[in-house]
Amino acid sequence: MKATIKDIARTAGISYSSVSRALNDLKGVSEQTRQKVKKIAEELEYTPNAVARGLVQKQTGTLGLILPDITNPFYPEIARGVEEQASLAGFNTFLCNTNYDLSKEESYLRNLIEKRVDGIILAPVSSHSNLFEQRKHMPVPFVYLGNTPERTKYSFVLTDNVRGGYLATRTLIEKGYRRIGFISGKDEESPVGGRFTGFKEAMDRYDIDINDDYIRFGNWRLKSGYDIIQQMIGAGIYPEAVFAGNDILAMGILQGIKEKGLSVPEDIAVIGFDDIPYASWPAINLSTIRQPKSRMGKSAVEILIEQLQTENRGGTMLKATKIILDPDLILRGTC
């Protein structure tokens, strides 16, 4: 049986409101009783019950972070940014991994809301997870990270994917490549949308025809890149360069190319997106478009905190904050 505030009150022979004051370092108790209470609390191995406190205070000191794939090194970097910024503000963050499973995303979202976390950061599986869009009000401060539904009414922070896609493609073009491919996770999703848009814009701008044979969509996992490029090469389809929707896809593509006995960038050049830590690994040395991962996480938290404050001040019309960060071109050895 776990000790409660009442147990302490009883053994101390005082009221439990005094115990509460003593334990929370509020004024209104003599130093003497405070000491006494704290001593007893320790002896009883008392642990405050945050769920009871949460019930009355309507605050839990917790932020929820929902990510699609912690196995992709991109997301842990984001998580770190979130965590750091959150603990600066005195919040704990709970990370939920959906594994690209939309039903898990929904379930975690509901769960976090029911658990009354103070704010939620969601990096959605797909920009079509409308779960939230339909609600009239957001039941809790909320911000999208990265993959954002179009015309959302909620706050978001993302990297300018169109610009990133343009940058990547233009780089390829300026290096002299013409037969350029685009391999990515499923379309219809905002970032791809954006990255693909940027790709098309660049191709258009430089008057280069897009060959549909070179455009392929799979999922976001390494193996997908590997399979797609192998399948392409097997079918005799040779782009001169490919722009991959993210870095782990690019890694899969690199692997696929090499196993076919071809070399990078001589036979096929490659550029990725994200700049995950392994991209700079010498054996990989991947050219890519960098997203400011830590910054993204931190900004998301800042938005949440701000919403929390204005909310507490009785502010009603919380306008959504929209942050679009600039990507950077990182040139390494693969293009």
Place this chain on the structure above:
Amino acid sequence: MKATIKDIARTAGISYSSVSRALNDLKGVSEQTRQKVKKIAEELEYTPNAVARGLVQKQTGTLGLILPDITNPFYPEIARGVEEQASLAGFNTFLCNTNYDLSKEESYLRNLIEKRVDGIILAPVSSHSNLFEQRKHMPVPFVYLGNTPERTKYSFVLTDNVRGGYLATRTLIEKGYRRIGFISGKDEESPVGGRFTGFKEAMDRYDIDINDDYIRFGNWRLKSGYDIIQQMIGAGIYPEAVFAGNDILAMGILQGIKEKGLSVPEDIAVIGFDDIPYASWPAINLSTIRQPKSRMGKSAVEILIEQLQTENRGGTMLKATKIILDPDLILRGTC
């Protein structure tokens, strides 16, 4: 203002216990009222308050998982195993990342307990995090993962590190290497302890002298491996082979060796520990000792669930479950 069960009761004109029954699909309500209640709940955008429920039921349906570094691909694999097994049993899992910060570990641990999660899995920063060891009772079902304090009274699941270390070292020896180094994160920690012990046992068994110049301890991050090997080579210290405490250290070592213009395994052979996904990446192709990561996570959850059940049955003396899994030797190109 968020709608509560009372609001529903009021607008439906019934008692709120009936509402509770209807919403939770308990028997004791007519199908008619159930429908009515559910309809109203939807209109009011009612979201159950899990903290209130948790307070009365003394259960939160949540497991806590504390990991030292989600940036090391080893841990996400564990997290996946935990998650899968947990959702099978109907639990949500909250992941906390300590970033090798002991004070964060303590803080998260306390937090999870205060939040009354139903069970905690802790992969400690160091086997010296005694935080829990001192308590008379564990306030919540608890299991160590991987890095376990010696002679703990709590449950744990880990890989047989001594055996793993022995396996790695024996492999090196049998391949003909004699000047063998060991580079790892800080000692005094159980797994290293174990891995180092295995290393020493193998060296001893084959009557090979250990050269202290080849034994180095840094931290567990990639850069540490890189720095150490570069420093060694720079100082003219050339082992023929090195056993790295984990795979990302090994990757750092690989990088360091190559940047010094040496080649692997011709100049220096390398073997790691963990078998992270990137180890099998062709450009890395790291020989290593595999830990059954997913299995570890799942086993940890199983232990928790079992404790929960015996606890609920009024069982008092929960004996700790101790699981030691076998590592596997994975031979690739680096030794």
Place this chain on the structure above:
DNA sequence: CTGAAAGCGCTAACAG
């Protein structure tokens, strides 16, 4: 400085 009392939102007997 201290105690009594109310109540957060919900579940769970217990009557009817």
Place this chain on the structure above:
DNA sequence: CTGTTAGCGCTTTCAG
């Protein structure tokens, strides 16, 4: 089938 009543553990007025 339905309502009434406690009460989970804690904070927070409001008196004293």
